[in-house]
Amino acid sequence: MPRLLHVGLDDTDSKKAMCTTYVTAVILDELKNMGFPAAEPPKLIRLNPNCPYKTRGNAALSFSLMVETDEVHIIKDVVLAKVRELADLEERGTDPGVVFLTGRIPASLAEFSTKAVKEMVTMKEALDLAKSIGAEVHRFKYGRGVIGALAAIGNKFDNGFTYELTAYRTKVHWGTPRSIDRTSVFEMDTKTRPYTFDNVDYTTGEVRIMPHTPCPVYLGIRGTDPAVVESALKMLRLEEPVERFVLYRTNQGTDAHLADVKISDAKVYSSVRIRGLVSSAPSTIRGGHVLFRLRDQTGQIDCAAYEPTKHFRKLVLELVPGDNVTVYGSVKKHRGLSKTINLEKFELMKAATVTSTVSPKCPRCGKTMKSEGRNKGYQCPRCKFRDPLARPTVVELSRRIKPGLYTVSPRARRHLSKPGESVYVI
Numbered sequence: 001m002p003r004l005l006h007v008g009l010d011d012t013d014s015k016k017a018m019c020t021t022y023v024t025a026v027i028l029d030e031l032k033n034m035g036f037p038a039a040e041p042p043k044l045i046r047l048n049p050n051c052p053y054k055t056r057g058n059a060a061l062s063f064s065l066m067v068e069t070d071e072v073h074i075i076k077d078v079v080l081a082k083v084r085e086l087a088d089l090e091e092r093g094t095d096p097g098v099v100f101l102t103g104r105i106p107a108s109l110a111e112f113s114t115k116a117v118k119e120m121v122t123m124k125e126a127l128d129l130a131k132s133i134g135a136e137v138h139r140f141k142y143g144r145g146v147i148g149a150l151a152a153i154g155n156k157f158d159n160g161f162t163y164e165l166t167a168y169r170t171k172v173h174w175g176t177p178r179s180i181d182r183t184s185v186f187e188m189d190t191k192t193r194p195y196t197f198d199n200v201d202y203t204t205g206e207v208r209i210m211p212h213t214p215c216p217v218y219l220g221i222r223g224t225d226p227a228v229v230e231s232a233l234k235m236l237r238l239e240e241p242v243e244r245f246v247l248y249r250t251n252q253g254t255d256a257h258l259a260d261v262k263i264s265d266a267k268v269y270s271s272v273r274i275r276g277l278v279s280s281a282p283s284t285i286r287g288g289h290v291l292f293r294l295r296d297q298t299g300q301i302d303c304a305a306y307e308p309t310k311h312f313r314k315l316v317l318e319l320v321p322g323d324n325v326t327v328y329g330s331v332k333k334h335r336g337l338s339k340t341i342n343l344e345k346f347e348l349m350k351a352a353t354v355t356s357t358v359s360p361k362c363p364r365c366g367k368t369m370k371s372e373g374r375n376k377g378y379q380c381p382r383c384k385f386r387d388p389l390a391r392p393t394v395v396e397l398s399r400r401i402k403p404g405l406y407t408v409s410p411r412a413r414r415h416l417s418k419p420g421e422s423v424y425v426i
Helices: 020-033 069-086 107-118 123-133 145-154 182-192 226-235 312-317
Strands: 002-010 043-046 059-068 097-102 136-139 162-169 217-223 242-250 258-260 271-278 290-296 299-305 324-333 339-350 355-358 393-396 404-407
Touching: 002 020, 002 069, 002 145, 020 059, 020 069, 020 162, 020 242, 043 107, 043 145, 059 069, 059 145, 069 097, 097 145, 107 123, 107 145, 123 136, 123 145, 136 145, 162 226, 182 226, 217 226, 226 242, 271 339, 290 312, 299 312, 312 339, 312 404
Parallel strands: 043 242, 258 271, 299 339
Antiparallel strands: 002 059, 002 097, 043 059, 097 136, 162 217, 162 242, 271 290, 271 324, 290 299, 324 339, 339 404, 355 393
């Protein structure tokens, strides 16, 4: 009788080579050639971006197959053999994990997946869960990848999903500079926005669809419509051969990592969305980083726009105490410092009123008068006219920043962060 078999993989890559998406792509093609096509597009799940143990993109993969009971062992043998063959097992920190699960996805696994995207989870939690739901676990070396493998299987895209069409390089090109017709990338972006996103960074003129690492990935196009993503690829003028393509469903660009919390509940290594009031004027510190403090009814916390966010820092500098904002970002704690939110974006909900006190003009010569002391009137420095009853006028100043969403540019954006329509007016 046919049964649904879920396969999860993670941590087959290293900072120097390989990529878990490529290992998965090879496995999928081999299984398809053997008569075992995937039941739906494979899942590419970005996990907690703040995890100190993460690999480059912190992505875990899973796919599902409808197979006969006596065929399950064939699938398992292929998967495990390919992981042994392709994983960068010689590299320190590469600790693959593979998980097999049959049948429906239990609620406890879906909850675990949500936590793995938003917070830190432990190996003990993962192994205890796997045992409780009857999942078959395979650990290579320490096997930390079991966490991601379980999370990838259990992810139900509660925040929605997007697609990524990934093209892989032929092996002879691994580790060499990637080449593509840049003009075609900008043309593609113009024709397919907003159904594709983060193809280019217009603030720097940078092409963003290609990584800079020595991994097998040639390029990836992200979007909300699979047909548009596939047509976008055809618009590109590629300058090297492609070994294979895979279309993934993914949680990229969905803000799935963010938790709505109060300041007092912001955990280190988590990603948060907090609404509050700006309580200190933003200032630039050594290194070009911009900081301000945010407060709500539970406390205060520092918010930082770091130097790599470039133009975004200018937007942050436009905030003033009293602005009502929602901030989005990861919670970090650097040595000797308090907790800080590393900003991914912010939304100005309601701008504070900024005023200035203007001295009166001299009625005789038009020169700006000077105060002679509190409630003592003003005197003109030019013609010496005195008016003991004159008082300053309070005027509201115009502000350049307006209510709306402001995000970092694509070069600084995290995989999980939803792009949004940022207003770059400053």
